Amino acid sequence: MQTKNIRNFSIIAHIDHGKSTLADRLIENTGTLSQREMEAQVLDSMDLERERGITIKAQTVRLNYKAKNGETYELNLIDTPGHVDFTYEVSRSLAACEGALLVVDATQGVEAQTLANVYMALEHDLEIIPVINKVDLPSADPEKVKKEIEDVIGLDASDAILASAKTGIGIEDILEAIVERIPAPHGDDDKPLKALIFDSYFDAYKGVIAHVRLMDGKMKKGTKLKMMATGKVFDVTEVGCFRPAPVEVSELASGDVGYVAGSLKNVRDVRVGDTITTEENPTPEPLPGYRGVTPMVYCGLYPVDSADYDSLKDALEKLQLNDAALVFEAETSLALGFGFRCGFLGLLHMDVIQERLEREYKLKLITTAPSVIYHVHKTDGTMIAIDNPAKLPTPQEIDFMEEPFVKATVIVPNDYVGAVMQVSQDKRGEYKSMDYLDVNRVMLTYHIPLSEIIYDYFDILKSTTRGYASLDYELADYQPAKLVKLDILLNGEPVDALSTIVFADHAAYRGRQLAAKLKEIIPKQMFEIPIQAAVGSKIIARENVRAFRKDVLAKCYGGDISRKRKLLEKQKEGKKRMKAVGSVEIPQEAFMAVLKIH
Ligand code: GDP
Ligand code: MG
Numbered sequence: 001m002q003t004k005n006i007r008n009f010s011i012i013a014h015i016d017h018g019k020s021t022l023a024d025r026l027i028e029n030t031g032t033l034s035q036r037e038m039e040a041q042v043l044d045s046m047d048l049e050r051e052r053g054i055t056i057k058a059q060t061v062r063l064n065y066k067a068k069n070g071e072t073y074e075l076n077l078i079d080t081p082g083h084v085d086f087t088y089e090v091s092r093s094l095a096a097c098e099g100a101l102l103v104v105d106a107t108q109g110v111e112a113q114t115l116a117n118v119y120m121a122l123e124h125d126l127e128i129i130p131v132i133n134k135v136d137l138p139s140a141d142p143e144k145v146k147k148e149i150e151d152v153i154g155l156d157a158s159d160a161i162l163a164s165a166k167t168g169i170g171i172e173d174i175l176e177a178i179v180e181r182i183p184a185p186h187g188d189d190d191k192p193l194k195a196l197i198f199d200s201y202f203d204a205y206k207g208v209i210a211h212v213r214l215m216d217g218k219m220k221k222g223t224k225l226k227m228m229a230t231g232k233v234f235d236v237t238e239v240g241c242f243r244p245a246p247v248e249v250s251e252l253a254s255g256d257v258g259y260v261a262g263s264l265k266n267v268r269d270v271r272v273g274d275t276i277t278t279e280e281n282p283t284p285e286p287l288p289g290y291r292g293v294t295p296m297v298y299c300g301l302y303p304v305d306s307a308d309y310d311s312l313k314d315a316l317e318k319l320q321l322n323d324a325a326l327v328f329e330a331e332t333s334l335a336l337g338f339g340f341r342c343g344f345l346g347l348l349h350m351d352v353i354q355e356r357l358e359r360e361y362k363l364k365l366i367t368t369a370p371s372v373i374y375h376v377h378k379t380d381g382t383m384i385a386i387d388n389p390a391k392l393p394t395p396q397e398i399d400f401m402e403e404p405f406v407k408a409t410v411i412v413p414n415d416y417v418g419a420v421m422q423v424s425q426d427k428r429g430e431y432k433s434m435d436y437l438d439v440n441r442v443m444l445t446y447h448i449p450l451s452e453i454i455y456d457y458f459d460i461l462k463s464t465t466r467g468y469a470s471l472d473y474e475l476a477d478y479q480p481a482k483l484v485k486l487d488i489l490l491n492g493e494p495v496d497a498l499s500t501i502v503f504a505d506h507a508a509y510r511g512r513q514l515a516a517k518l519k520e521i522i523p524k525q526m527f528e529i530p531i532q533a534a535v536g537s538k539i540i541a542r543e544n545v546r547a548f549r550k551d552v553l554a555k556c557y558g559g560d561i562s563r564k565r566k567l568l569e570k571q572k573e574g575k576k577r578m579k580a581v582g583s584v585e586i587p588q589e590a591f592m593a594v595l596k597i598h
Helices: 018-029 047-052 084-095 112-123 142-152 172-180 308-323 347-360 412-424 450-464 504-521 552-554 561-574 589-598
Strands: 006-013 060-068 072-078 099-103 129-133 196-204 206-216 222-229 233-242 248-249 257-264 277-278 297-303 329-332 337-344 365-367 376-379 381-385 398-413 429-439 441-449 472-479 483-490 500-503 529-535 538-545 576-579 583-585
Touching: 006 084, 006 112, 006 172, 006 297, 018 060, 018 099, 018 172, 018 329, 060 172, 060 233, 060 257, 060 308, 072 172, 072 472, 084 112, 084 196, 084 347, 099 112, 099 142, 099 504, 112 129, 112 142, 112 398, 112 529, 129 142, 129 172, 222 257, 257 483, 297 308, 297 329, 297 347, 308 329, 308 337, 308 347, 347 365, 365 529, 365 589, 398 450, 412 429, 441 450, 441 472, 450 472, 450 538, 450 589, 472 552, 483 504, 504 529, 504 589, 583 589
Parallel strands: 006 072, 006 099, 099 129
Antiparallel strands: 060 072, 196 206, 196 277, 206 257, 222 233, 222 277, 233 248, 233 257, 297 337, 297 365, 329 337, 376 381, 376 398, 398 441, 398 472, 429 441, 483 500, 483 529, 529 538, 576 583
């Protein structure tokens, strides 16, 4: 295909505005897949993605489109993950494009992630085509949304396309606009190879496969290539494109989007954002913007049955083959035994990994409460990064601590500004700015601890604004904060896996709430179980789980043996996700109880 007939584009949108549905329509309309092959949301291929309706891994598909001018075009649709956890991946996908469809829900208007995505697209100088989706709905107000796009984003929306990804309205117009308005890539086949990696995955047969956008040069089977950031050198065994299944081609040239497979066994060698060149005739400069991935959220993962430790390790290794952002290392807990400390990009990422371990690898796990990374400056002048509250040095060893803050952007209708301010203040947010998007919507920005976002900031925000608030955030910096470790003692014994790091002024309240919550969660046993919350040696709250009045089994004493067995079985069932800590059975819920305190 001649470069002038190639178009590389993404679809950007706030969650639920219809990105995946539109992608399906484009695939269908260009006849890339037959009706029989079409399954709703082709691009969201992982089961989990379909169930949750979100895109976790980006996918790419090449569409062939015969335009009204009679020419055939190659349209490469590069999907982007739709969640703040994956902002960097989104930015790399956009860097592989010349244009983007900006999808805005005609009944909702511009939301926080719409803005975040548009800003990113503008940073990459992309041609943006506004698409106002869901115009089939009775409550659609395309004129209002157009005005919002103009006023808030500053984009000309006069030729925005009115569409319904559901009913097919406007799809033809969108395809024509892609051809007419998005520039063809400009690269030079004769220059040294310069290709951007915007995704990678592990294939059991072909090894690691990198998704690439060629800026200059060519690549084909047999060439010796080099990753500029990792320095890894490899032989190309296959190049191809996505339809959407990978299909081998003889060569990829400048402007093309496709994949390259080679003698690579580890996704860590194939970093998103890295530049590929040839070893023989390398490009002098890599593409800008490369960044290593850094996990933001950590938690402990422990098998309920300690015999599953090796299976858990295998499963994590397998998942890591496809996920360079997942990190883990062995850790032991006095309470939970042998397990792993795992790092994730964010809470969604953590949830997804946990769910995949349970579903795909049939593991029963205990997950400890997520924690951010704290910077602990010690009195001896050294600084350590702590990803596990149990590892916090004693107060005597600590000079001061810092925690990560984010810049949070919240968009809400006017009426809820007060509510947003209250929640943000309660969560230690520092007010930064407020802008009117139109007469009845406002954008607020706050500087707020990441740990509060992880806890329940968004849940509370949603509930106090009746679901109207939309949130986006990005890591800002580390700031000193008065923090302490809140410990929980059961039967007088500290349970390391229940320790959390909390803001000092909130410690007493959180301690009381947590003890009360644990009292509800921990099942009664034959003996009384005292629950204590402590900061250092000071006990700040105390509750008791009372003992059973009667032995459950006493009922069947001397009686029906099968009934007794059933009762025991039922108890066992209930214990599935419990861990015996000393003589106390602790259910999974208890480890997450700290997240449930407001
Ligand atoms: P994404 O999160 O941006 O990928 O959004 P989806 O494509 O998953 O769509 C979110 C929801 O909106 C789904 O229930 C879709 O069926 C629905 N939807 C998408 N496009 C339209 C549309 O044009 N009209 C209507 N009525 N619903 C739509
Ligand atoms: Mg989607």
